[in-house]
Amino acid sequence: MSTNINNDNLPSPQELEALANQLFKAGPGGFLSELPSQKGADIFSIAPDISLFNTSAPVNAPAQQAPPSTIGGGGISPSAVNQGNAVNLQDPQTSFADPNLSSQSPSLSPATGYSQPAFGGQLPVQLNGDYESYLKKTDLIPDVLLRQNFGVEQLSAAPQDLFHLPYQQDQHFDTELKKVLEQISTSAPGSSGIFNGAPTTTAVPFYFLNDTHGLPAVKADKAQPSKAGISGIITPPFDVNIIRRDFPILQEQVNGKQLVWLDNAATTQKPKQVIDRISYFYKHENSNIHRAAHELAARATDAYEGARKKVQQFLNAGSINEIIFVRGATEAINLVAKSWGDQNLNAGDEIIVSHLEHHANIVPWQQLAAKKSLKIKVIPVDDDGQVLIDEYVKLLGPRTKLVSFTQVSNALGTVTPAAQIVQLAHLAGAKVLVDGAQSVSHMPVDVRALDADWFVFSGHKVFGPTGIGVLYGKEYLLNETQPWQGGGNMIKDVTFEHTQYHDAPGRFEAGTGNIADAVGLGAAIDYVTRLGMPLIAQYEHYLLVYATQLLKEVKGIRLIGTAPEKASVLSFVLDGYKTEDVGAALNQQGIAVRSGHHCAQPILRRFGVESTVRPSLAFYNTCAEIDLLVNTLHSLKR
Template sequence: MSTNTNNNGLYDVADLQHIANELFKALPNEFPKEISLSPDHNDHPKATKVVETLLSTGNLAEFTPNTSLQNPTTAYPSHSPVSGLGVSPSVGNYANTGVAGLYPVTDLDTVFPNDKNFNINNPNTGFSDVNLKGSSNDNNPFSSFALNDNYLPFQTQSSSFESELREALASVNTAFGIQPALTLNPAEAQNSYYFLENNPFAFDKKNSFPTAGKGSSFHGIHQLKSTPFDANLIKKDFPILSEKVNGKPLIWFDNAATTQKPKSVIDRIAYFYEHENSNIHRAAHELAARASDAYEAAREKVKTFLNAGSINEIVFVRGATEGINLVAQSWGDNNLSAGDEIVVSNLEHHANIVPWKRLADKKGLKLRVIPVDDDGQILLDEYAKLLNSKTKIVAFTQVSNALGTVTPAKKMVEMAQAVGAKVLLDGAQSVSHMKVDVQDLNADWLVFSGHKIFGPTGIGVLYGKEDLLNDMQPYQSGGNMIQDVTFEEIKYHKAPNRFEAGTGNIADAIGLGAAIDYVTKIGINAIGQYEHYLLEYATKLLKEIPGVRLIGTAANKASVLSFNLQGYSNDEVGQALNKEGIAVRTGHHCAQPILRRLGVETTVRPSLAFYNTTQDVDKFIETLWELKKVRF
């Protein structure tokens, strides 16, 4: 028998009935041994719950359309799923909830062993908050039963029937004789790509990415490797992507400037203001406890996301820019003296040039620049020549915002530390595209902005090694960062509080935590690989347009494209694209030195994210071809 699906991609009732009957044969006597799921029959009142539980627990995860339930060689894919990274589809969410209802969930027991109630559909779940424990109010979503493994806030308690059913499912092989896949250990799981292995809602191998649009001259990049990544599904989680611009669907290609926000982030911020709004710390009332716990839970999420050694290494700031300024003023101003040298790269955003230049001018320091080649790649041999005993700090980007160049960050950190220099890494453009492990990179500081990783504006992170942060002087002074104040002496908190003076951006820190939840659910490796293929697809098509000059052609790039189009100013190109609903950035991108190094003052810069599709790229390319027709 083959499984059939209806127009919405749901399993055929007859197929579900067959699966349920196979299951019932192994269940206790109180269950019927054969039932019908037909609307005309109601043989057993628990039948529907059985099927819903089968779906929600992932026991149907490996059944894909057009496979045979009778043939065990086709009932499951031939490969083994990775590390128990299963799927938790919600029956009621198939039609319109996007990835939140259908996408495979990273094994949170491995990544976050103490936080099993992660639910991207619910803005109040993620990492556990301390105040979830011990509440006696069962109507309160923060009560203690929220931490039950089988329970999430805003749901009713699971019935005894459902508990019994789940226990039965744990011992029943619904693949009809096929042995379950072996579970990889956490180390193996980290190097695996679950999204390539274990998604029953995937495209088939011939259509692993959305195909190019009609008339596209580039075919086949989406066939390079099978992957079930469905950006059209993910788009549904981002409300703004349903907007119309000039009567056309919005295509957001300005992700290097800011990323759009999933509904879960928007809802989490709204939930804070509706249910938790309070200043954090130092209060005896319930809302302060809720706000404090949610804020500190967000810090925990950032710590886990970056693989920092301690939550004390995570400082909330307004963004990457403030993080760099904090280090320049708090550490640099107190530790550098005339004749010392600061090294930056030619790729830097102004935010990683201006603070160091100002400090150098103030204190008589020397600012030295790592050169790049004509493709926009760091020249490591030249970098090595700059390093010496006078080098006190090296500050460089992991990914160029103007070109997309990915720098050899780990090697560059090692080279700097070999001469005793400290290292600040600008991760603003990297954390949304690749796994950033601060312990592996071993930089002394790393900064990033929330709005570039699908979180709110006005919030960001400074990571710093704990001992180093505690040796630094406070950046700003006021409440929240002091232990004791007299007119004779002031005692400061240790990190991170010593750098978080005043009332911080509490709501948006919590929103950043929700954004990290969302990215974690999809998987940063899945995001990076999909964006890589999308970049290759777009680059190939862009090169075929006469008069296009790509700016920045490094072999290792993130999903940024900078170009000029002969016969048009960059503003004209941007305006023409805007008429078609396509948002790109034009200008110098706050990176004038690198653009001038490559012989231009400005570029057009489309930058891609995981909610963009090849159809979006096709529309972009089609518009550029139309421009060429007008003047050439």
């Protein structure tokens, strides 16, 4: 070996370069020079495994992460990376698709930046959102949360580190941590892209051929979800700008303006995860449920009954047998009225409702009262729209057989003291039905803590499909109640002389149900559960306070419903304008609100009006949208 010109016994730069080249070719990185000739080679599958943390690195070093499977609607080609091709990540026309990526490659959850197995064992098809949004999604967990939960200082890699190839072997810490992180669904909100509609592995197989699925059994005493969300799930911080990307319709143009959806009390918009799940069902699972001895029936049954399990956990019901799928809250109330009510109420019995009720919680009881000579009593409200508990107590008596009331008013937003109303009714010996159509999308609901005998809600109010809803009922009560419809699926045995019915839930689900939309409702529940209902309630409360303060500054406005406890509804009238004119003016700016009586005429007449303008909020709304609403109202008065 020659020495350099300084005669210091060190090798020359040329020799060092030659040695380095030899070492590179002989070392574990030597495969890189061969990759470009291997068409479609998967550079990620060559590494032994992808570890979440490089445990040999200092604690505060940036963690190495698996490359994102796709960006901007396609995947970055491994060959493009290895050949050093220049890629303009900001160019929406650039295509990164590489269909040959291994189906076993790990993927990143854009909501958390965690490396985790691809959904259902298959590489996700796309990430909706641009490169900038992806980088934001990989840095959602604050350092303080990481220190508390994982004992490390830093998780997220810097943008330039996203495509580094980790080579370290799994350590014990990696294995244990992955077990925890596998509980985090790859369809988490904000991940718009890794979810292609395929279901996660069903926790409990419901189909009668379930042994062929090889799915693990789950103990009946599995932990119930708390108000903070499902046990064991880490809830990421709330970022409305990321969440909005999950809702395609929010990019819609109305009158040349971007849509501002403030009609959420009427119906909520649907995230892409719900839309894709329904599409996946029709593409891969469509079949009638139960009984048939073929694969699609098994898939459809597991998807449908899996959705029932999700509803049970969402409401914290005691059993899946307490969950009945119906068309919506209206049908659920009618079911109770025309089955239990017709069977158990007699002339002279009394039903109590509140002044806040939607027509759906008035008309069925009026029909039953007219048929059976019952009496209906009404809990009054004060000038803020709060129910008067003292007056309610006076209405209770030995003839009271049913109390039926809303947990949140759709017209005023008033949150009623539901637990207190239920408790007092039970002390009087009455049964209780709670209308949760306006509550399930705004706050955690626990039917066992509430102790309601029945609880109803509609799927389309909680970011799910239309045409599907839920009746929760205590199991013993459902099994004592006669069916209200007869047909297939709800019978054990039929002769021309006699019919034997199934127990709940089957006895109340005659015929072919809305299978696909029930599955879609399950996906919607997954979505809001991932966000966390307490976080949703907190964010919407901030929006409500912000909007209320600004609306009070509009000249000539009168807010209808000013209870201290409110959910995301802002009803008002404006001096000099019909409510429909205000709605039309807002529509010109792309703002969608409801103008009318909101199917709650009695409560509006209590305040001396026939209709109101009703902006109503959801967690994807922003302060900027509220600003636009208020500024438009100011311009009307000017």
